[in-house]
Amino acid sequence: MTLSNSIKLYNIKRAFLQKLSSLVSERKLEYQEFAKLILLADIIPIETANEYLELKIEHLESSISKSLPDTPRLLLTGGMFDSYRLFEAVPEFNYLVADDLSFGTRNFNFTVPQSRFLEGYAKAYLERTPDPTAFDMSKRLNGIKSQIKHHRIDGVVLLGVKWCDPDTFEFVPIQNALKDLDIPYLNIETTPDLSNQQQIQTRLTAFIEMIS
Amino acid sequence: MTKNEKERVYRRLESLQSVKNQMAMYYLQSKNPYLHDEGKKIAWVTSGGPVEPLIAMDIIPLYPEQYGAIAGAAKDSTRLCQEAEAHGYSADLCAYARTSLGSIFSPEPPTPMSEIDGKGGLAKPDMLICGNNICGTVLKWYEDVSRIFNIPMFLFDTPPLTGENPPNYYIDYVISQLEDLIDFLEKQMGKKMKEDTLLETMRNSMQAVDLWTQILELGKHKPSPLNCADRFLLMAPVVAQRGAFETITVYEEVLSEVQHRVDEGLGAITVPEKYRILFDNIPIWFNLYEFFNSLSSKGVVFPVDTYTQAWSQRAQITESGDLLRDASIMYSNIYLNKTLQHKIDLISRLSVDYECDGILYHSMRSCKRYSLGQPITRREVTEKAGKPGVIIEGDMCDSRNFSEEQAWTRLEAFLELIAESK
Numbered sequence: 001m002t003l004s005n006s007i008k009l010y011n012i013k014r015a016f017l018q019k020l021s022s023l024v025s026e027r028k029l030e031y032q033e034f035a036k037l038i039l040l041a042d043i044i045p046i047e048t049a050n051e052y053l054e055l056k057i058e059h060l061e062s063s064i065s066k067s068l069p070d071t072p073r074l075l076l077t078g079g080m081f082d083s084y085r086l087f088e089a090v091p092e093f094n095y096l097v098a099d100d101l102s103f104g105t106r107n108f109n110f111t112v113p114q115s116r117f118l119e120g121y122a123k124a125y126l127e128r129t130p131d132p133t134a135f136d137m138s139k140r141l142n143g144i145k146s147q148i149k150h151h152r153i154d155g156v157v158l159l160g161v162k163w164c165d166p167d168t169f170e171f172v173p174i175q176n177a178l179k180d181l182d183i184p185y186l187n188i189e190t191t192p193d194l195s196n197q198q199q200i201q202t203r204l205t206a207f208i209e210m211i212s
Numbered sequence: 213m214t215k216n217e218k219e220r221v222y223r224r225l226e227s228l229q230s231v232k233n234q235m236a237m238y239y240l241q242s243k244n245p246y247l248h249d250e251g252k253k254i255a256w257v258t259s260g261g262p263v264e265p266l267i268a269m270d271i272i273p274l275y276p277e278q279y280g281a282i283a284g285a286a287k288d289s290t291r292l293c294q295e296a297e298a299h300g301y302s303a304d305l306c307a308y309a310r311t312s313l314g315s316i317f318s319p320e321p322p323t324p325m326s327e328i329d330g331k332g333g334l335a336k337p338d339m340l341i342c343g344n345n346i347c348g349t350v351l352k353w354y355e356d357v358s359r360i361f362n363i364p365m366f367l368f369d370t371p372p373l374t375g376e377n378p379p380n381y382y383i384d385y386v387i388s389q390l391e392d393l394i395d396f397l398e399k400q401m402g403k404k405m406k407e408d409t410l411l412e413t414m415r416n417s418m419q420a421v422d423l424w425t426q427i428l429e430l431g432k433h434k435p436s437p438l439n440c441a442d443r444f445l446l447m448a449p450v451v452a453q454r455g456a457f458e459t460i461t462v463y464e465e466v467l468s469e470v471q472h473r474v475d476e477g478l479g480a481i482t483v484p485e486k487y488r489i490l491f492d493n494i495p496i497w498f499n500l501y502e503f504f505n506s507l508s509s510k511g512v513v514f515p516v517d518t519y520t521q522a523w524s525q526r527a528q529i530t531e532s533g534d535l536l537r538d539a540s541i542m543y544s545n546i547y548l549n550k551t552l553q554h555k556i557d558l559i560s561r562l563s564v565d566y567e568c569d570g571i572l573y574h575s576m577r578s579c580k581r582y583s584l585g586q587p588i589t590r591r592e593v594t595e596k597a598g599k600p601g602v603i604i605e606g607d608m609c610d611s612r613n614f615s616e617e618q619a620w621t622r623l624e625a626f627l628e629l630i631a632e633s634k
């Protein structure tokens with residue numbers, strides 16, 4: 001496969017995932033299922049992933065909306081969290097209408113230009129919403145603010161991976177920004193093996209009750 | 213083994229007082245209320261950050277990491293860590309960062325030189341210089357400090373070095389970082405950097421580093437003229453005052469005293485040396501004296517460690533005027549900016565050169581950069597250099613992460629193992 005062709009295929013995949021995330025925001029797709037689609041699309045061949053995602057979108061658009069919870073509308077923000085089975089194990093995560101995770105939205109909310117190859121590639125990665133490891137988090141803060149507005153968010157869940165300094169350091173400025181916006185938030189720290197899963201569920205349930 | 217041995221088995225190093233005096237003057241100057249009127253400013257700098265351009269521009273560099281060590285030795289760092297946690301910072305973050313952030317929020321932070329200065333904490337910075345050649349944590353930490361004080365921050369970016377010698381494209385990139393740093397400093401100070409002043413500062417710095425390296429190398433002698441705690445206290449000027457002429461004078465005095473010990477066959481500890489151990493990582497500051505003194509009483513000496521070696525890096529200051537190139541190599545070639553293999557090779561080499569019987573790896577819960585890979589390092593060093601190792605868990609500043617009993621149990625077993633193999 002040529003580089004140009006590969007960029008094209010991955011741009012298509014990113015566009016499909018963007019579309020699916022908008023269906024999550026419209027409450028036509030559960031976040032739990034969306035998280036599985038993100039993972040699946042990462043591990044199967046790109047052509048097959050694109051075919052599958054396209055079919056999924058067609059199906060969702062033509063089917064009658066599921067009866068998903070209407071409120072509160074939650075945003076999940078974090079870093080390199082990849083233990084997606086948490087979303088399956090804790091059904092309360094279906095209150096999510098959007099995420100701001102390294103392997104979630106931040107991984108597909110941009111397009112690589114077809115024309116300028118490596119330069120375009122580099123720019124796309126430099127200009128997208130940065131991960132916590134990158135310098136200058138104002139872009140990430142702005143991204144969170146615009147997601148809050150765009151998705152009409154009622155509350156934010158901050159999900160940090162224990163012992164990840166960049167991740168948990170960004171909690172504080174994010175919390176301060178949320179306080180300024182008067183948006184309720186919940187801090188969660190967990191380990192890759194989700195050792196405190198039960199506690200997460202209890203706290204998330206309480207948070208949802210509090211802001212409902 | 214008695215944990216808190218009462219008997220003092222340390223030989224007092226007279227020149228340590230000169231180091232303390234120099235550091236007292238340095239901290240006092242940083243609290244000068246007329247500092248700005250005198251055309252000076254304060255920068256908070258990471259330990260691996262380039263300090264010479266700052267000194268050449270009349271900027272006083274202050275080190276929050278060094279402050280962490282001071283607060284730790286004063287047994288006040290855990291309180292400051294808790295203060296940071298009360299402001300939303302995770303208890304698993306680097307304890308130097310938490311100590312420093314806690315001191316910003318605390319109404320009563322310990323002061324570096326309490327006997328001469330009533331005001332608490334480090335002097336407030338005018339700017340921040342953050343070098344990521346030690347870890348990525350400092351980047352986030354300094355970004356937060358920049359927001360808290362609303363002051364500018366310069367990121368000095370040195371990508372991790374995968375080989376021993378940086379390739380040309382790498383050096384060019386770091387040179388561009390140094391050029392940007394100089395632009396940044398000129399803007400902050402409203403004046404131009406004088407090249408000859410920078411060159412002179414670099415020369416002073418290299419001379420101090422050379423003296424420091426000579427002091428460290430004397431540890432190869434038996435008995436070792438210096439122990440870990442000596443070096444951890446003596447290192448303050450080479451960290452914070454490289455480039456200042458006073459550091460040269462003070463280190464000449466230290467070198468002469470340490471050389472005298474070697475000539476006279478005097479060791480750092482007053483009991484016979486039974487075990488020579490290499491210490492890896494930052495010390496447990498809040499337990500510094502208890503820890504090393506108790507071990508000394510059992511004849512354990514630490515002739516070398518990886519932490520103080522980190523400041524023995526020397527740039528070849530050439531007359532060709534390629535100052536930035538030399539400096540860029542020096543600032544990239546940092547222990548923590550290199551691979552695990554480099555660490556394995558260095559520990560293997562040092563443990564042989566300093567005739568150590570084994571290695572004590574201090575696994576610091578809150579510093580992942582320094583501690584990650586220690587089990588692999590231990591295995592590889594044992595294979596490569598034939599030196600056994602023990603890992604003890606602790607922390608540089610957060611006493612909640614250190615169990616003295618557990619550490620001693622492991623250490624006792626380790627010393628027995630060495631004794632049996634001798």
Ligand code: SF4
Pocket residue numbers: 277306307308309346347348349350548578579580581582
């Ligand atoms: S190297 Fe370790 S101790 Fe030093 S600033 Fe980074 S995380 Fe903290």
